[in-house]
Amino acid sequence: KALPSMFTSKAMSRSIGAAHGYSRPYHGGVCFLFLLVTFQLHSTFAFVPSGHEHHIRSLNSSINTVQSTIESTDEAILRDIDKNHNDDANQLCSYLESEEITSAGDEILQTIDTTTAYQSPPTPILSDEATSALRTTAQRYFEKIRDSNNGAWGMEQVDLDELFSTDAESDVSWKKELDDALTQNIYPLIRSGWPSHDALSGNNKPVLTVTSATLVTGWGCPGGKATLTPLDRDAGLFVAHIDLGNDGQVANTASEDTPVMGALYLESLIADDGEIQSHEPIVGPLKPGQMVVHRSIERTSAIVVPSDIHSLEQKYKSSLDTVSRRQIWKAAERTRHYALRLVLTTKTGSNDDTDIPEAPTEERSYRLRETSRLLDSRMQYLTLASEVDLNDAENHLRLGINYLVKISSDNQLGLDEQSYIDKAVFHFEKAAALCPTDARTHSQLATALRAKLEYEQRLHMEGADRDYDSLESVYLNRMRDALERSVQLGSAAVRVCANGIDDLSLSLHKLAETLCRMGELDAALDVIDKWAECGSLRSGLAVEDKNHQHQSPIPSFKWIQAQGDDDTNTTILNRRDIALTTVGDLRVFEPADVSLLRAAADKHFAQTAGQQTSRYTMQYEGNSEVHLDDLCSADPDLKLRIDRILQEKVYPLVRAAFGEDEDEPEPKGSICVYDSIFVRYNAEQAKAAGLRGASQPLHQDGGIYSVNIALNEHLDDSENGFTGGGTFFEALTVGDGDDYIQRPSAPGHAIIHKTTQRHAGAPTTSGVRDILVIFLTARQPEKSEIEEVTWRVERAMRLTPLAKQLSREKLISCLKLATKNDPTSHALPYALGVHLTQEGDMNDPSDERWEEICQGVESFERSIVLNPADARAHYNLGMALSDRHKYAMRTRRMHLLPPPQEAAESLINALETAIQLEIKCDEAGCSNGINIAEAFLTLGDFVLRLKNFDLARLYLNQVEECIKGVGDTGEDWAQSMLQQVSAMLDYIHENEAIVKL
Numbered sequence: 001k002a003l004p005s006m007f008t009s010k011a012m013s014r015s016i017g018a019a020h021g022y023s024r025p026y027h028g029g030v031c032f033l034f035l036l037v038t039f040q041l042h043s044t045f046a047f048v049p050s051g052h053e054h055h056i057r058s059l060n061s062s063i064n065t066v067q068s069t070i071e072s073t074d075e076a077i078l079r080d081i082d083k084n085h086n087d088d089a090n091q092l093c094s095y096l097e098s099e100e101i102t103s104a105g106d107e108i109l110q111t112i113d114t115t116t117a118y119q120s121p122p123t124p125i126l127s128d129e130a131t132s133a134l135r136t137t138a139q140r141y142f143e144k145i146r147d148s149n150n151g152a153w154g155m156e157q158v159d160l161d162e163l164f165s166t167d168a169e170s171d172v173s174w175k176k177e178l179d180d181a182l183t184q185n186i187y188p189l190i191r192s193g194w195p196s197h198d199a200l201s202g203n204n205k206p207v208l209t210v211t212s213a214t215l216v217t218g219w220g221c222p223g224g225k226a227t228l229t230p231l232d233r234d235a236g237l238f239v240a241h242i243d244l245g246n247d248g249q250v251a252n253t254a255s256e257d258t259p260v261m262g263a264l265y266l267e268s269l270i271a272d273d274g275e276i277q278s279h280e281p282i283v284g285p286l287k288p289g290q291m292v293v294h295r296s297i298e299r300t301s302a303i304v305v306p307s308d309i310h311s312l313e314q315k316y317k318s319s320l321d322t323v324s325r326r327q328i329w330k331a332a333e334r335t336r337h338y339a340l341r342l343v344l345t346t347k348t349g350s351n352d353d354t355d356i357p358e359a360p361t362e363e364r365s366y367r368l369r370e371t372s373r374l375l376d377s378r379m380q381y382l383t384l385a386s387e388v389d390l391n392d393a394e395n396h397l398r399l400g401i402n403y404l405v406k407i408s409s410d411n412q413l414g415l416d417e418q419s420y421i422d423k424a425v426f427h428f429e430k431a432a433a434l435c436p437t438d439a440r441t442h443s444q445l446a447t448a449l450r451a452k453l454e455y456e457q458r459l460h461m462e463g464a465d466r467d468y469d470s471l472e473s474v475y476l477n478r479m480r481d482a483l484e485r486s487v488q489l490g491s492a493a494v495r496v497c498a499n500g501i502d503d504l505s506l507s508l509h510k511l512a513e514t515l516c517r518m519g520e521l522d523a524a525l526d527v528i529d530k531w532a533e534c535g536s537l538r539s540g541l542a543v544e545d546k547n548h549q550h551q552s553p554i555p556s557f558k559w560i561q562a563q564g565d566d567d568t569n570t571t572i573l574n575r576r577d578i579a580l581t582t583v584g585d586l587r588v589f590e591p592a593d594v595s596l597l598r599a600a601a602d603k604h605f606a607q608t609a610g611q612q613t614s615r616y617t618m619q620y621e622g623n624s625e626v627h628l629d630d631l632c633s634a635d636p637d638l639k640l641r642i643d644r645i646l647q648e649k650v651y652p653l654v655r656a657a658f659g660e661d662e663d664e665p666e667p668k669g670s671i672c673v674y675d676s677i678f679v680r681y682n683a684e685q686a687k688a689a690g691l692r693g694a695s696q697p698l699h700q701d702g703g704i705y706s707v708n709i710a711l712n713e714h715l716d717d718s719e720n721g722f723t724g725g726g727t728f729f730e731a732l733t734v735g736d737g738d739d740y741i742q743r744p745s746a747p748g749h750a751i752i753h754k755t756t757q758r759h760a761g762a763p764t765t766s767g768v769r770d771i772l773v774i775f776l777t778a779r780q781p782e783k784s785e786i787e788e789v790t791w792r793v794e795r796a797m798r799l800t801p802l803a804k805q806l807s808r809e810k811l812i813s814c815l816k817l818a819t820k821n822d823p824t825s826h827a828l829p830y831a832l833g834v835h836l837t838q839e840g841d842m843n844d845p846s847d848e849r850w851e852e853i854c855q856g857v858e859s860f861e862r863s864i865v866l867n868p869a870d871a872r873a874h875y876n877l878g879m880a881l882s883d884r885h886k887y888a889m890r891t892r893r894m895h896l897l898p899p900p901q902e903a904a905e906s907l908i909n910a911l912e913t914a915i916q917l918e919i920k921c922d923e924a925g926c927s928n929g930i931n932i933a934e935a936f937l938t939l940g941d942f943v944l945r946l947k948n949f950d951l952a953r954l955y956l957n958q959v960e961e962c963i964k965g966v967g968d969t970g971e972d973w974a975q976s977m978l979q980q981v982s983a984m985l986d987y988i989h990e991n992e993a994i995v996k997l
Helices: 028-044 052-068 074-091 106-111 128-148 160-165 174-193 323-334 361-372 378-388 393-409 416-434 439-461 468-495 502-517 521-537 591-608 628-633 636-658 683-688 791-803 808-821 827-838 847-866 871-890 900-923 932-945 949-966 972-996
Strands: 156-159 207-218 238-246 260-266 282-286 291-295 300-306 337-347 556-563 575-583 623-627 671-682 694-699 705-710 727-729 750-754 759-766 768-778
Touching: 074 207, 074 337, 074 361, 074 378, 128 156, 128 160, 128 174, 128 207, 128 238, 128 337, 156 160, 160 207, 174 207, 174 238, 174 291, 174 337, 238 260, 238 300, 260 291, 260 337, 282 291, 282 300, 300 323, 300 337, 323 468, 361 378, 361 393, 378 393, 393 416, 393 439, 416 439, 439 468, 439 502, 468 502, 468 521, 502 521, 502 791, 502 808, 521 671, 521 768, 521 791, 521 808, 575 727, 591 623, 591 628, 591 636, 591 671, 591 768, 623 628, 628 636, 628 671, 636 671, 636 705, 636 750, 636 768, 671 683, 671 694, 671 759, 683 694, 683 759, 791 808, 791 827, 808 827, 827 847, 827 871, 847 871, 871 900, 871 932, 900 932, 932 949, 932 972, 949 972
Parallel strands: none
Antiparallel strands: 156 207, 207 337, 238 291, 238 337, 260 282, 260 300, 556 575, 575 750, 623 671, 671 768, 694 759, 705 750, 705 768, 727 759
């Protein structure tokens, strides 16, 4: 489910001349749009950083005015922006002292280093009493909010004025200390640290003031993250980040001697020489009351760290899962940390609406940019922002993104397409030059360069006189360079938990694809390994502790086995282990665990009111999904329960069951959760949408192992249970058995299988079926010289969709590499067979083309050996044998074919097996979408060429029955097929009449 499906829908596969049940699920344009949209959602509409909410609220009044006059002149827009800034500077946070230009703080001016990106005096500016008073008041406030917000934990923030206006018990003794800190420390520090800043001088004698004071806190619970604020820029001109400390270790966590402290991740501190040390961008650890001052244009993230962060050994620099990262993660779980963030700007004191002072350049730029998000005329605002401040990288980044959006959303661009692509490239290059440490700009530059390359490719295919090969080389090299820098920068943030893995995963995905297009497959494998490592870091659920000796028993289990086929390969045993199912009194989830999980899911679905929150794109009517990490982040008790189940039952069970597999060794590193999702199948909703029931199609999962846990009862076990449902295993369709749909024996029991095992969610035909699916992978081994062998499965699964973006020659090389990494995968030789037989030119009489066709047949045969139950492989083998026969006749190579009788038996066996398997799949509601009518037509055509009229008539008569059975007699493809059948039957009749004469 975590990977794109390799198969087309039934409707597509029926068209005559299509790839016999196989098609590419996405092309460059769709993939490009997905990456672009994902980036926008993540970076533009995520958690609002401190300081933004004040300004966005105050911008609304001016936005309403602007929207009524869409054609506003630039001068009118700027006038409105200036007034907005002036109002904020004079009205917001008026309870805090503004600057007065005096000699106070002169001693700071004499000792400051003006060459650094930040200032952080070692002496705290707030006392322990003040920081404690702020924390205590914040704790009471957030507890009340949490009670009314269903107990949700995570990053929380509150305006300082709201915090104390709603708390009658609050101690405001800190107020004078904060005012003194502003006037005696912060304001003088800013003036001395950035003496040449344009906003700090002028005829209007601007003074510094606070426009936003936000108290932020985060985590201190199982699964907690290290960030108090996301990695982003702030509003205003400057930010003063003041650490407020924490209240020590929270309950339910292991005792640790190392204190937890606050810090600030400052992206611009990343070295520019290519060798990034994880600790370089960290300012801190910070003592309670200590501050860091920086310009608002800096991208920062407030994080928590162990106090010895700078002394932690970096054992393996190539890994993302460093010692530092693990210790930071533990620190985040141990305590809930607090910080105060002050956003500062300048004001002149003028309140005259007729003489509004001009806002500082950075303020104008920021406010124009933020206003543009909410308007249809956003390009006007973004363009004006870039003209106001030529050196603001964020303006160029937003402009580039919006030009790409225009390209992807408007099919009528015509000649403007090249112009828009060139503008996108220009703005991303400008952004990367202005802010070389921003991973986003380099990633988006690569996306724009890809759009440019695809545009050039279209011109080349249309006959344009261009040296496309040279252009392709240039653009691919530029894309690689940009993506390598993006990965480098993104890795630095991930290693210290300053950012999640989503942005980095996208860059690694794009880099791996680019390297494959360049033919640099060895380099691509290294990137794919890091991409797979990202997957192992995705979840915050417990990681296997390999050093812990588990004393508690694990659930008993038995194997679900499929019949073998001695005719395909004598080395395969007659019975094959497909999956295990737990049995007995000890369940994976006890009834109390099931109740807790279902209650959490019920609460989530009630809150979202049917809105889908799953990250997976394969969604079907009647299915509701929520990621287990999302449920656990809102319920620490659930997180603790899940972690215990993983450590005591799931991980030991997987080791016990799969540890003896010689062909596929168990993981060397710790087993961990790749992802986990709660799925609710609602039969009535699915039927209302015209479906047979709530289901999932045939697919393979991501990761290495899949754990499917039942959470409620089937009708066989309870009168209130659901009907239908269960896991359909394709492998069980071989033989004469009919038990290819499996369900755990009771709620809390599980079915566990390798992710490469093709399966489907059989339609739930009445009631509601709840399940929890956990996808497992492995962390990189602690000893860097040990290779994680199970990642070869991940390599193969990730190479396969990448291959489909490549030219045919490189695609085939990529699939062969994937097969080399996972020789046990049946999907890889199947995909290789498709491309060898169906993507080539059947009118090419060369020996090379003949060899490709023969290799394609062999690939399908290999796929069937590995998975005799794959109806698609049998179907495509039959089609390939038929095509090979026709090709051999046209090119005079009949002498190279097997004897006629052997060839006929092979083709008939392949297609009849495909038909038998597909009928079973269809009866279970888990069809491959194979065109059975076309299979019968091919059989009839083939045996007719062998003059077997009786058998040909038998096959051809089945064609019309199949078409009528699916109700497609009016389709063009069906009419064409029926015409062919009619012609063949007439031919049979004529020849039989001649024989009688």
